Amino acid sequence: MTELQAREPLIFELSKPGRQAGTQFPPPVDGSAQIPAHLRRATPPALPEVSELQTVRHFTRLSQMNFSIDTHFYPLGSCTMKYNPKACNSFAMLPEFLGRHPLGPEPQGFLACMYELQEMLQEITGMQSVSLTPMAGAQGEFAGVAMIRAYHRARNDLGRTEIIVPQAAHGTNPATAAMCGCTVKEIPCDVDGNVDIDALKAAVSPATAAIMLTNPSTLGVFERKITEVARIVHEAGGLLYYDGANLNAILGKVRPGDMGFDVIHMNLHKTFSTPHGGGGPGSGAVGVGARLRPFLPIPIVGKDGARYRWLTERDLPQTIGRLSGFMGNAGVNLRAYVYMRLLGRDGMVRVAEFAALNANYLMKRLQAAGFEAAYPSRRASHEFIITLKRENRMYQVTAMDVAKRLLDYGFHAPTTYFPLLVPECLLIEPTETEAKEDLDRFCDAMIAIRREMEQDPEKLSSAPHTMPVRRLDDVRAAKQLDLAWKPAA
Numbered sequence: 001m002t003e004l005q006a007r008e009p010l011i012f013e014l015s016k017p018g019r020q021a022g023t024q025f026p027p028p029v030d031g032s033a034q035i036p037a038h039l040r041r042a043t044p045p046a047l048p049e050v051s052e053l054q055t056v057r058h059f060t061r062l063s064q065m066n067f068s069i070d071t072h073f074y075p076l077g078s079c080t081m082k083y084n085p086k087a088c089n090s091f092a093m094l095p096e097f098l099g100r101h102p103l104g105p106e107p108q109g110f111l112a113c114m115y116e117l118q119e120m121l122q123e124i125t126g127m128q129s130v131s132l133t134p135m136a137g138a139q140g141e142f143a144g145v146a147m148i149r150a151y152h153r154a155r156n157d158l159g160r161t162e163i164i165v166p167q168a169a170h171g172t173n174p175a176t177a178a179m180c181g182c183t184v185k186e187i188p189c190d191v192d193g194n195v196d197i198d199a200l201k202a203a204v205s206p207a208t209a210a211i212m213l214t215n216p217s218t219l220g221v222f223e224r225k226i227t228e229v230a231r232i233v234h235e236a237g238g239l240l241y242y243d244g245a246n247l248n249a250i251l252g253k254v255r256p257g258d259m260g261f262d263v264i265h266m267n268l269h270k271t272f273s274t275p276h277g278g279g280g281p282g283s284g285a286v287g288v289g290a291r292l293r294p295f296l297p298i299p300i301v302g303k304d305g306a307r308y309r310w311l312t313e314r315d316l317p318q319t320i321g322r323l324s325g326f327m328g329n330a331g332v333n334l335r336a337y338v339y340m341r342l343l344g345r346d347g348m349v350r351v352a353e354f355a356a357l358n359a360n361y362l363m364k365r366l367q368a369a370g371f372e373a374a375y376p377s378r379r380a381s382h383e384f385i386i387t388l389k390r391e392n393r394m395y396q397v398t399a400m401d402v403a404k405r406l407l408d409y410g411f412h413a414p415t416t417y418f419p420l421l422v423p424e425c426l427l428i429e430p431t432e433t434e435a436k437e438d439l440d441r442f443c444d445a446m447i448a449i450r451r452e453m454e455q456d457p458e459k460l461s462s463a464p465h466t467m468p469v470r471r472l473d474d475v476r477a478a479k480q481l482d483l484a485w486k487p488a489a
Ligand SMILES: *Cc1c(COP(=O)(O)O)cnc(C)c1O
Pocket: 078, 079, 136, 137, 138, 139, 170, 172, 214, 218, 243, 245, 246, 267, 282, 284
């Protein structure tokens, strides 16, 4: 299925009995005597025995077979690799932070950082309280909807089990609603990408628990009638949930709290300096207005006089409970804290302005080159959608073909086939930190690919041509993945 080009030997094939790195410092320690005999292996594991250089080259080569933000432009809309400054990483890795034990005395310095992070997140979202404990965007959503359910139950309003979700929503939104035992009611968007107000009016009822949406939406446009949406849902007795996975378009500009939202989750691992992807550590901090405050997941950091301490069940008897060991991913929260302190108030505004400027610049250049924007009447937020439905009709090329061909030109692909309601779409987010020259290089590649569509579409349908692995069978890769190496018999 796959065709390896210029095949390098696998590390196992380089193995020679007894070969090792002689200059390791400190030298490896044999701790096996401390493991009870019955738990020890009878024979050593079949690890490759290789020299230090062979090991270094093996892992370096593997790392270079992938695209990363440190090596390539990575315009993956919605789930972007946004800015991951190295400075934030170094501060979060200070030995005083790393050396803490969560069962030790309440660490005042660390808690002070977390307290201030809670306050900064409150300020930028217009919410009243924040909990940092969820460990992913999806877990933040779970916390949010669990709080909404707890709120209705506490008021003995037991019939509210429906969550309204616009068609444009991220897939995790309806999944979260279902996980929390709610039913999902989907409503359409109008041709400009806004929530269809008539459909919303028809959807709300005494069964409405909440609406989940994001603004700007995953269509890359700002919901113009957001205050009307808020009024309709609130008048029907429901609450408003804001999916704040990607906040870079609005930082310092507008606040979900001011738009009328009651609860928000934020992906600190997208917008605030930790890379998203690969299922790595995340933080899906949740913010709430006054109505939901009693239900926040614990622990949160509180302050008695000058002393910081964990707030627990005793302080918040109606809490939905604990979602993670201790307080979520401390390292991710610390990176977000350092990043926000480095940005300051002015820096936040700059993030939003450059995120929107870069996206709009790229959209205009691609439109001028003949690409079709899905919402041409709208200005882009931090991301925008190109639809290739015309090209699909004319040249039989697909969005996936273009995504794969971009790899040959040295660019990570944009998000493909999401949101689902735009056919053959590429969701493109350049992010706030790309230089104009790099945006131009990406446009030039897209223009070159456009020429290939007309002249040599086979180049696209068989792409990528220059990667270690060619076009994969997605279904087989998902259902019959086999990455285990076995020695030749
Ligand atoms: C990434 C994302 C999520 C989910 O976040 P995870 O950390 O991957 O669980 C939810 N909503 C939107 C809009 C996102 O972009």
